[in-house]
Amino acid sequence: MDATGGARDAGPFGGRALTVALLGNPNTGKSSLFTALAGIPTRVANYPGVTVEEKVGRFVHRGRSIELIDLPGTYSLSPKSPDEAVAVDVLRGRVEGVPVPECVVLVVDATNIERNLYLASQALELGLPTVIALSLSDVAQERGIEINVDELARRLGCAVVPVVAPRRQGITGLADAILAATASRPPAGLLGELGAVDQSHTAPAREAIGRYAWIEGVLEGVVRRRVVVRSIDDRIDRIVTHRLWGTLLFAATMLAVFSSIFWLATPAMEAISSGIDQVSEWTRAILPEGAIRSLLVDGILAGAGSVVVFVPQIALLFLWIALLEGCGYLSRAAFLMDRLLVGVGLSGKSFIPLLSSFACAIPGIMAARTIENRRDRLLTILLAPLMSCSARLPVYLLLSGAFVPNVAVAGIGWLRLPAVVLVCLYALGVVVAAAVAFVLTRTVFRGPPQPFVMELPGWRWPRGAVVLERVREATWSFVANAGTLILAVSVVIWALSSYPHDEGAIDAEVARERETLSARLRPGALPVIDAEDATILGEHLAALDTPEGLEAARRGAAQRQSFLGRAGRLIEPVVRPLGWDWRIGCAAIASFPAREVVLGTLGVIYNLGDADPGEEEGATALVRRLRSATWDDSGRKVFTLPVALSIMVFFALCAQCASTLVVIGRETGSWVWPAVSFTSMTVLAWLGALLTYQIGTALLP
Amino acid sequence: MRGPIPGEVDVASLKEVAVGSTAEVAVVSGCDPMTERLLEMGITPGVRVKVVGRAPLGDPLELEVRGYRLSIRRNDAARVMVCAERAGALIGDAVVPR
Numbered sequence: 001m002d003a004t005g006g007a008r009d010a011g012p013f014g015g016r017a018l019t020v021a022l023l024g025n026p027n028t029g030k031s032s033l034f035t036a037l038a039g040i041p042t043r044v045a046n047y048p049g050v051t052v053e054e055k056v057g058r059f060v061h062r063g064r065s066i067e068l069i070d071l072p073g074t075y076s077l078s079p080k081s082p083d084e085a086v087a088v089d090v091l092r093g094r095v096e097g098v099p100v101p102e103c104v105v106l107v108v109d110a111t112n113i114e115r116n117l118y119l120a121s122q123a124l125e126l127g128l129p130t131v132i133a134l135s136l137s138d139v140a141q142e143r144g145i146e147i148n149v150d151e152l153a154r155r156l157g158c159a160v161v162p163v164v165a166p167r168r169q170g171i172t173g174l175a176d177a178i179l180a181a182t183a184s185r186p187p188a189g190l191l192g193e194l195g196a197v198d199q200s201h202t203a204p205a206r207e208a209i210g211r212y213a214w215i216e217g218v219l220e221g222v223v224r225r226r227v228v229v230r231s232i233d234d235r236i237d238r239i240v241t242h243r244l245w246g247t248l249l250f251a252a253t254m255l256a257v258f259s260s261i262f263w264l265a266t267p268a269m270e271a272i273s274s275g276i277d278q279v280s281e282w283t284r285a286i287l288p289e290g291a292i293r294s295l296l297v298d299g300i301l302a303g304a305g306s307v308v309v310f311v312p313q314i315a316l317l318f319l320w321i322a323l324l325e326g327c328g329y330l331s332r333a334a335f336l337m338d339r340l341l342v343g344v345g346l347s348g349k350s351f352i353p354l355l356s357s358f359a360c361a362i363p364g365i366m367a368a369r370t371i372e373n374r375r376d377r378l379l380t381i382l383l384a385p386l387m388s389c390s391a392r393l394p395v396y397l398l399l400s401g402a403f404v405p406n407v408a409v410a411g412i413g414w415l416r417l418p419a420v421v422l423v424c425l426y427a428l429g430v431v432v433a434a435a436v437a438f439v440l441t442r443t444v445f446r447g448p449p450q451p452f453v454m455e456l457p458g459w460r461w462p463r464g465a466v467v468l469e470r471v472r473e474a475t476w477s478f479v480a481n482a483g484t485l486i487l488a489v490s491v492v493i494w495a496l497s498s499y500p501h502d503e504g505a506i507d508a509e510v511a512r513e514r515e516t517l518s519a520r521l522r523p524g525a526l527p528v529i530d531a532e533d534a535t536i537l538g539e540h541l542a543a544l545d546t547p548e549g550l551e552a553a554r555r556g557a558a559q560r561q562s563f564l565g566r567a568g569r570l571i572e573p574v575v576r577p578l579g580w581d582w583r584i585g586c587a588a589i590a591s592f593p594a595r596e597v598v599l600g601t602l603g604v605i606y607n608l609g610d611a612d613p614g615e616e617e618g619a620t621a622l623v624r625r626l627r628s629a630t631w632d633d634s635g636r637k638v639f640t641l642p643v644a645l646s647i648m649v650f651f652a653l654c655a656q657c658a659s660t661l662v663v664i665g666r667e668t669g670s671w672v673w674p675a676v677s678f679t680s681m682t683v684l685a686w687l688g689a690l691l692t693y694q695i696g697t698a699l700l701p
Numbered sequence: 702m703r704g705p706i707p708g709e710v711d712v713a714s715l716k717e718v719a720v721g722s723t724a725e726v727a728v729v730s731g732c733d734p735m736t737e738r739l740l741e742m743g744i745t746p747g748v749r750v751k752v753v754g755r756a757p758l759g760d761p762l763e764l765e766v767r768g769y770r771l772s773i774r775r776n777d778a779a780r781v782m783v784c785a786e787r788a789g790a791l792i793g794d795a796v797v798p799r
Binding site: 075076078080112114115118201202204205207208209212233234237238241242243246247331335336338339340342450451452453454455456457458 | 728729732734735736737738739740741742743745746747748753754755756757758759760761763767768769770771772773774777
């Protein structure tokens with residue numbers, strides 16, 4: 001726990017802070033009420049032992065310091081999931097380090113008051129001072145739902161305050177009611193009032209019938225027009241869930257969501273990258289060459305760049321999520337896709353997080369926050385990195401373009417083999433993810449099935465304030481929590497790829513290389529090389545005499561001699577069965593900070609210096625260099641079709657992305673899951689690459 | 702699980718109720734968390750539930766109960782036994798067509 005921990009320490013105005021718990025059904029505007037009351041949370045952590053977020057905020061009202069604990073949304077106090085169990089445990093004071101709340105603020109959705117009062121009927125039995133915040137009261141009013149608040153308060157025996165959280169209406173009144181409630185006696189329990197129920201029903205049925213009968217009694221004469229499903233809701237729903245129109249609308253929406261994070265975010269990401277490049281250039285110009293400059297530019301600035309570069313995608317995805325959630329479409333999207341995901345043990349709510357992961361796993365994993373069920377959320381987080389993200393695409397494009405023969409498939413002229421390979425790589429991730437989900441839900445995640453019910457809220461316009469808060473929260477939590485750690489990892493990787501740095505050894509290696517190249521080009525040298533290779537090797541040798549070529553060769557030698565390069569040599573026996581030489585192994589390890597650097601690393605290792613493989617010129621140079629690469633011990637070519645395929649399969653399945661692992665750690669609140677994710681994906685990737693190479697070599701002589 | 706309610710006709714599960722029809726819940730069978738959750742969500746014996754629609758892929762169902770909309774899977778709907786009502790009944794202000 002951080003410095004703001006210790007819930008009952010003195011507030012800024014002296015005196016003990018009052019602990020207040022915020023309880024309510026999911027999707028009742030609880031989060032916006034939290035923001036309206038306490039502003040930005042002072043602490044976001046996980047409850048001890050469970051991956052359930054503990055959000056705590058602090059505010060001062062009339063000189064009294066109040067600590068507000070946001071409980072996970074729950075439908076009842078007889079919990080059906082770990083999240084719901086946490087809410088109950090906090091209310092009963094059973095969570096270590098969290099004091100028993102001195103007051104409960106119960107959020108009741110005014111547009112769905114009957115169902116929401118079920119939780120109220122249980123909460124009022126806790127014997128804690130309780131205040132009811134009647135949320136969405138403006139929407140209720142628009143829909144013609146009139147609630148006699150005073151009479152409702154009298155019947156419930158506690159204060160009822162109508163609030164419109166995004167507009168801060170009723171917030172002061174609510175805070176006043178909290179202070180007043182803690183000063184008075186808690187409401188009397190209701191159990192005695194639950195009338196006699198037909199004994200032929202089961203115990204849970206008797207409880208539900210009794211409570212709903214009580215609710216009906218409470219609402220009798222208090223609420224005019226309890227029914228909130230309007231004809232407009234009906235009409236919209238009929239289109240949105242229509243077999244044809246609904247499916248088309250869904251496809252269009254998902255296309256819009258996906259293209260905005262896949263393409264729309266790109267200019268912003270490029271702007272950020274070039275901004276960072278600019279700063280790097282200035283730093284390079286100001287500081288003298290050396291370790292400090294390298295640390296600043298290649299370590300810290302590059303690391304910071306790799307954090308900030310994700311912000312546009314995260315912000316855009318959460319903008320979409322907040323808009324879709326705000327209008328009510330998010331749950332309809334889950335409704336439409338549920339059937340597709342039930343087969344692998346998930347629910348429709350995993351669809352958007354998994355779809356987003358095709359652009360980038362990081363916003364995808366963060367989008368899993370919209371899944372209330374802990375097990376489903378965890379499983380979605382573990383599957384997300386298996387979707388081929390945009391960082392893998394350049395690897396696929398370069399290698400399939402260079403090494404997969406550009407021939408027609410099945411005699412269809414426009415269907416080219418490289419394109420088919422590309423589609424297969426995308427499909428591979430999905431198929432493996434489905435298989436992993438199938439296995440996990442029957443082993444590690446086996447357990448009592450957690451009930452799936454999903455509310456489909458009435459349609460409404462999204463609220464600007466709520467949408468902006470959601471975007472801010474997601475972006476900020478990424479930058480502040482994951483960002484710092486990603487930066488730290490980048491600096492560590494920089495150190496590993498820069499040290500040890502021995503000028504003498506580097507010079508010696510460059511000299512050796514010059515010798516090897518000359519030896520291979522000497523007439524009569526074995527193995528015999530063809531004319532094309534002779535040209536490439538000749539160019540390579542000639543480049544060593546230019547200042548840039550020499551610099552590139554020295555950088556390559558430095559990289560190969562660094563800890564990372566040595567690790568590459570060390571793992572050669574492991575990657576040899578995949579058809580890889582130690583250079584490829586080295587590049588695979590060096591791509592750990594982010595998959596997209598693998599091509600850059602290959603460029604450096606193959607002495608191309610900073611030639612950008614993302615651009616045509618750099619890519620052509622890299623392809624030429626790769627094509628001429630041979631094994632150190634024989635003249636055999638390294639890059640053959642099976643090797644290229646095995647590299648691509650490896651990258652399709654591996655977890656070589658430090659940022660993703662950091663985000664998994666942050667979102668699950670445990671370092672076990674990133675470790676599990678990394679290990680299992682690396683094993684899968686290795687096995688996949690092994691099968692590809694071995695079968696490929698057997699089939700292609 | 703309880704059998705058909707004596708004196709009632711047409712006892713079926715909610716899963717079999719036609720889209721657009723309304724039915725009165727007789728029994729929610731079972732004793733597991735799913736049954737409890739259905740009851741907590743307001744699907745209690747005696748309440749009227751309308752089957753509003755079905756997802757294009759056939760599952761889950763969209764229900765209307767106690768003035769709000771809820772989605773449950775067909776498998777789970779099978780444990781809600783209902784006495785079918787005549788189609789065209791009124792629920793709140795939403796008029797069932799046909």
